[in-house]
Amino acid sequence: MTTDNAGQIAYWNGPNGEMWAKLREKRDRDHAFLTDALLDRSNPRPGERVLDIGCGSGTTTLKLAERVAPNGYVLGIDISRPMLGVARRRAIAAKSSALFAEGDVTDYYEFEPQSFDLAFSQLGVMFFADPVAAFANVKRAMKPAARLHFACWRSPAEHLWAFVPESAAKPFLPPSPPADPNAPGRYAFQNPDHVKNLLLQAGFHDPEFEKLDTQIFAGATPEEAADAVIEGGPLQRTLTDADETTRAKVRAAVTERLAKEMGPNGIYLTSAAWLVGASV
Numbered sequence: 001m002t003t004d005n006a007g008q009i010a011y012w013n014g015p016n017g018e019m020w021a022k023l024r025e026k027r028d029r030d031h032a033f034l035t036d037a038l039l040d041r042s043n044p045r046p047g048e049r050v051l052d053i054g055c056g057s058g059t060t061t062l063k064l065a066e067r068v069a070p071n072g073y074v075l076g077i078d079i080s081r082p083m084l085g086v087a088r089r090r091a092i093a094a095k096s097s098a099l100f101a102e103g104d105v106t107d108y109y110e111f112e113p114q115s116f117d118l119a120f121s122q123l124g125v126m127f128f129a130d131p132v133a134a135f136a137n138v139k140r141a142m143k144p145a146a147r148l149h150f151a152c153w154r155s156p157a158e159h160l161w162a163f164v165p166e167s168a169a170k171p172f173l174p175p176s177p178p179a180d181p182n183a184p185g186r187y188a189f190q191n192p193d194h195v196k197n198l199l200l201q202a203g204f205h206d207p208e209f210e211k212l213d214t215q216i217f218a219g220a221t222p223e224e225a226a227d228a229v230i231e232g233g234p235l236q237r238t239l240t241d242a243d244e245t246t247r248a249k250v251r252a253a254v255t256e257r258l259a260k261e262m263g264p265n266g267i268y269l270t271s272a273a274w275l276v277g278a279s280v
Contacts, residue, residue, distance in 0.1 A: 028059050041277065072097075074097070128184060151273050210276075218267040219266060
């Protein structure tokens with residue numbers, strides 16, 4: 001498998017990466033329950049050294065730094081310059097000790113060998129061009145008794161936050177060939193047997209998987225929810241190159257479908273994640 005991650009680097013440093021950086025507060029709200037669950041499961045402790053993989057705009061890195069204070073060390077790494085810019089500004093404003101690096105962990109060789117107690121990632125590991133090489137490089141930077149904890153999405157059919165609007169939009173989009181379920185992307189780690197095999201090949205031991213379902217607030221009305229999933233949610237990438245006519249048709253179909261999810265407090269859609277742990 002190639003280790004060339006040029007496509008992902010281009011995506012996360014282009015307009016879509018800029019959009020993710022702009023919508024940081026919304027994504028923090030969407031993922032708050034997942035963030036707290038993963039932090040609790042990984043149990044960062046005062047004085048520990050932590051690597052935050054795919055740290056994005058720095059939310060998890062800053063929280064990790066709080067937990068390992070006052071003498072701990074946290075390094076967040078990401079390929080997205082726009083999001084790292086946000087992360088660094090937030091760290092300065094918060095007077096946090098968190099540090100950040102731009103790079104792909106697959107071929108980032110500036111890590112000090114056997115230096116981290118914990119490698120952590122919230123939804124950042126599914127995009128590796130070569131997962132075994134990436135995890136092996138991370139493992140080289142971890143202490144002999146260190147632990148790995150990350151969150152990844154389960155199957156599309158379980159992850160209704162994306163599946164519901166994407167299914168409504170599909171009739172109006174060009175047909176696409178069947179995707180490789182293990183190819184880099186949101187659902188690359190949906191199969192726990194596949195993920196277990198990758199981790200074992202990279203040298204990790206005793207992989208464990210825990211299901212976590214949460215409810216993400218889409219909007220108070222179908223129109224608001226459609227805006228959320230189209231402008232900064234699961235349909236953002238799908239519609240990047242769509243013309244205005246197609247976007248209008250998709251918006252109408254998604255709004256109609258989301259109306260069926262309307263509850264007394266607005267529209268909530270289930271997200272479905274794996275919480276994964278392994279030891280060195």
